[in-house]
Each structure stands twice: as C-alpha cells, then as structure tokens.
Amino acid sequence: MRRCSARLTVLFIALGPGLVSAQTAPAPKRILIHAGRLIDGIADSARREQGILIEGERIAEVGPWAAIAAKAGTAERIDLSAMTVLPGLIDAHTHILLNGDITAQDYDDQLLKESIPYRAIRATANVRASLMNGFTALRDLETEGAMYADVDVKTAIARGVIPGPRMFVATRAFAPTGMYPLSGYSWELRVPEGVQIVDGADQIRKAVREQVKYGADWIKVYADRRYSRPSPTRPTGWARSSRRTRWAGRVLTPRSGPGSTPSSTAMGSRPSSWSEW
Numbered sequence: 001m002r003r004c005s006a007r008l009t010v011l012f013i014a015l016g017p018g019l020v021s022a023q024t025a026p027a028p029k030r031i032l033i034h035a036g037r038l039i040d041g042i043a044d045s046a047r048r049e050q051g052i053l054i055e056g057e058r059i060a061e062v063g064p065w066a067a068i069a070a071k072a073g074t075a076e077r078i079d080l081s082a083m084t085v086l087p088g089l090i091d092a093h094t095h096i097l098l099n100g101d102i103t104a105q106d107y108d109d110q111l112l113k114e115s116i117p118y119r120a121i122r123a124t125a126n127v128r129a130s131l132m133n134g135f136t137a138l139r140d141l142e143t144e145g146a147m148y149a150d151v152d153v154k155t156a157i158a159r160g161v162i163p164g165p166r167m168f169v170a171t172r173a174f175a176p177t178g179m180y181p182l183s184g185y186s187w188e189l190r191v192p193e194g195v196q197i198v199d200g201a202d203q204i205r206k207a208v209r210e211q212v213k214y215g216a217d218w219i220k221v222y223a224d225r226r227y228s229r230p231s232p233t234r235p236t237g238w239a240r241s242s243r244r245t246r247w248a249g250r251v252l253t254p255r256s257g258p259g260s261t262p263s264s265t266a267m268g269s270r271p272s273s274w275s276e277w
Contacts, residue, residue, distance in 0.1 A: 028056030030075035034065055035085035046084060088136025088165070096123040096130075096138065096153060097146040108182055111145045111192045120149040127153060127164030137166045142173035142220050145192045151215035171211045172196040173220035174204070180222060195222065 031054040038050040040062070051068025053061045053075065061068055097119050100106055110119065130138060143150050150169040157164040174196040182191045198207045208219055 028058075030055050030060075030072065031078060032069065032072040032075040033078045033085065034069075034081045035083070036081040037084040038062070039084065039086040041087065049081075050085075052085070086134075089134045090137040090139075091130065091135050091165075092139045093141050094130075094138050095142065095144055096126045096140050097143045097149055099126070104181070107144070107194070111182060111194065116146045116149055119146050120152060123149065123153050124156070124162050124164070127157065127167070128162065131163055131165050135165050137168070138164075139168045139218065140170060141218070142170045142195065145194045147172060148214045154215070168217040169215065170218040170220040171214060171216040172207075173222060174198045174207045174211075175222040 033052040033054070035050045035052060037046040037048055038052070039046050049065045051061075051063060051065040051072070052059060053068050053072055061071070098107070098110065099122055114122075127138070140150050148171050150167070150171060153162075153164070154167040154169050156162045157167060172195060176199050177197055180193070180195045180197075182194065185191050196207050196211070198204050211219060
C-alpha cells in the first residue's frame with residue numbers, strides 16, 4: 001500500500017503542472033478593422049473612419065478609428081479604409097438543400113433523381129456562396145425531403161470543416177397526409193415526401209420530439225399550401241387548426257426554440273378561420 005501511495009503521489013506531481021496549464025484558456029485572438037465607411041443600421045448615413053475591435057468571435061467595441069486603435073495594442077490589423085463595411089446579413093427563410101428557381105417539375109426532379117448525400121454536397125456550395133455574398137446567419141426552414149442533412153451541414157460549419165454562415169435549422173417540417181409534394185403519382189408508387197407526414201395529436205407530438213432529438217432549432221408546421229387551392233377565392237380546406245398549433249407548441253416549448261408556420265392564404269393566417277384536420 002505504501003509503495004502504491006508513493007507512486008500515485010509522484011504521478012500526480014508529474015501531471016500537476018500539465019493539468020493546470022491545460023485548464024488555462026488561451027486569450028482570444030484580437031483583430032482590429034479599419035473601416036473607411038461603416039453602415040451600422042443606427043445612423044442615418046454611413047459613419048466615416050471607424051474602428052472595429054474583435055475579440056475571439058465577438059465584436060468588442062466600435063467607434064472612431066483613432067480611439068479604437070489606441071486601445072487595440074498588438075491586435076492584428078485589417079485595412080478596409082477604402083471600403084464600406086456593414087454587419088453580416090441574415091436570411092430568415094432559405095432552403096439550402098433546394099437549387100434553382102424551383103418549379104413543380106424542378107422540385108420533383110431533385111427529390112426523385114438526387115440522393116440526399118448529393119444534395120448535401122450541393123448545400124455546402126450554397127452556404128459558401130451565401131457567406132461570400134455577405135450573409136453571416138441563415139434560418140433554413142426545412143430540408144424538403146433531405147431528412148436531417150441541414151443539421152450535418154450546420155455541424156460541419158460549426159466545426160470548421162466547411163465555410164458558411166451560422167445556421168439555425170428546422171430539419172424536416174411537417175404537414176398532414178395529402179397536403180405537401182410529392183403528389184400526383186400513381187398510388188402504386190412509393191415516392192419521397194417533402195415533409196414529415198403527421199396526422200393527429202399523437203403524431204404531431206412524436207414529430208416534434210423526434211426533430212428536436214436530431215438537432216432542430218426551429219419546428220416548422222405548414223399552415224396551408226397554395227398548390228392545393230382550387231382557386232384564389234377558394235382556399236384549401238387543409239388550413240391549420242388552432243388545436244394543431246397548440247399540440248405542437250405544448251411539446252415544443254419545454255424542449256426547443258420557436259416555431260414557424262408559413263401560410264399562403266388568408267384562411268391559414270386567421271386563427272378564427274383555422275379548420276380542423
């Protein structure tokens with residue numbers, strides 16, 4: 001026992017300095033940007049000769065160039081004095097796993113002819129393009145049949161595997177049977193679904209829990225579909241019900257973030273007119 005204790009003491013002494021140093025977090029990298037013109041969304045016009053001090057992943061301070069530069073010390077400097085700088089843009093409704101100006105045929109072709117891995121690869125190009133166009137945050141409102149591939153793209157960005165904006169994802173979304181594409185095919189064929197199909201309270205609750213489990217930041221519920229309207233003056237009878245939204249909300253509130261319920265008809269937007277499933 002004494003020999004064992006002595007060995008353990010020596011071991012802890014040897015490891016001690018390493019453990020202490022491992023627990024000491026490195027100082028965040030500091031970057032100073034010299035902006036010739038800065039659009040901050042507050043002033044009526046662009047501010048001239050501004051400094052932006054960044055510490056780690058946070059903007060620490062913004063102000064007149066001379067004042068900020070005096071505080072920056074040895075921070076890395078980026079000279080944008082001949083350029084206009086503005087905060088990153090936010091796209092609050094996008095679908096990184098769909099490509100092109102989507103028609104009904106385009107939509108069917110992508111779900112029927114492109115594998116989910118292939119669509120995810122194309123999505124990596126889409127998020128990079130978004131970042132290069134100035135978007136630093138995306139809210140991706142469902143994968144359109146690509147299951148949880150948006151979570152994988154989000155994870156790859158967060159881990160530095162690929163470049164892209166910060167992402168908030170809705171994964172699969174959900175709608176009742178017959179409400180969402182793919183539709184119009186022979187009943188003998190089993191075709192992909194653009195959403196998770198749910199009918200009734202139990203399936204809604206299960207869908208919310210499942211999507212949160214696999215990484216959803218938002219829960220998306222389709223209120224109605226313009227494709228289902230017989231005419232502009234006669235909206236579909238598949239508009240959302242207040243009961244359905246409450247079912248989703250009761251599960252969502254303690255487990256995840258907010259929800260999204262897009263609507264393309266007046267009926268789908270009015271709680272007093274929501275029809276039952």
